Amino acid sequence: MTELTFGLTAPERCSYLPGQQEQVVFLLPDHPIDAQLYQQLLQHNFRRSGNDVYRPHCPACQQCQSVRLTVSNFAPNRRQRRILQRAKRAHFHTRLVAPSSNYYPLYQRYINARHADGAMYPPSPEQLDSLLHCNWLPVKVLEIYHQQQLIAVTVVDVLDKALSAVYTFYHPDYQHYSPGVLAILGLIEQAQQKQKAYLYLGYYVADCAKMAYKAEFQPQQRFSAEKWQTIA
Template sequence: MSLSGPMRLYLTGTHPCGYFDDREARDLVLDPADPRLPRAYPSALAQGYRRSGAHVYRPHCRQCRACVPVRVPVAAFAPDRAQRRCLARNADIAMTDCAPGHTGERFALYERYLAARHAGGGMDAPAPEDFDGFLAGTWSPTRFYEFRLDGRLVAVAVTDVARDALSAVYTFFEPTLAARGLGTLAILRQILHARGTGRGHLYLGFWIAGHPKMDYKRRYRPLEALIDGTWRALDPGKEG
């Protein structure tokens, strides 16, 4: 099947914002039925879109522009002191590039993570099909980077792999090992992997200045933000 012309773009209805309780959100979504979507995905990342399951979207809210797409230019990235300590503290953890999808071991870790981090939030009683539907798109170029400590699975970084970039989709990890900073480790290792494989960027999704769950992305510097259609260096101390 071949198609000509631009890809269809859908605007969702309003729905509760996932970041602010007092706001509503809308999204622009690329046509999930278009067979060109896998080919279009890398350029969509560069236009500020993100994948969730089979859908590629970006926020398009009426009166809010808090969600800012961000990415790390990996060649220029320099870990700060805390990040260097995180890497050293976890030197005994091995990262392996694995095929995506549901396994009993991964799902058990996912359940523990959601129960500890998102209790009562609607995600803490997942089914196996929820796992695959959310993380492993049927068409997406997804890899699961497994992190193991003495053979035990302690974290999984769900990552989409484009020719010139990686996109960090989601990370879940062992909640009893909070002191190790496994979420930070996953991002740092993805940055190093992108650099080592000759890719230019690691996309981190959306940054929200000052938000308790989203502002952490400002720690990975230098950081680029898509502002008014242009990627530019972001100085978080002067934004928002």
């Protein structure tokens, strides 16, 4: 990896854990970056937000751990098979495509219903645009449909060796179908078809209830103590 220059943000309230503060290390924006370099950084606990690349750097907490799945040996568990079967009976289907400009009503409804107490509230078109576009990386979306209605969207980074899930939003009325789980299962299928080695799921925080579903996908690897460790 070439020599890189990073900055450090000031402490602020943690988005995941009450009573904690967070800081992030970020690649300085004037540093040239491309998909190949990002893939290397992804292997060291970094993530992307818009054009920015960052990783947590919190002195008092090490709970943010990147999660990835080795897609060649993944098999859905009993609960995941039930979710897939229920979605199939209801005529759900998915497709991986370039981002569209018509997602904002769905995104707005999701943020208002599910994250009105979070950092992404209130939603804005500019906020969604920053999720859907990156100047140096091809971005795709996994669309999930119930019959002909779009009910969920997952933003996906496409890399040589991996797919990386960036963010999922969905129609709140379809929460009982577990759209977050369906999105991951759909991405695993896409990664297998495209012969990718890994699917990255973003950060897992053990004490954050909203992230509990990620732990259900096993075996998985988590980046802890500066190395990938298998959790089964």
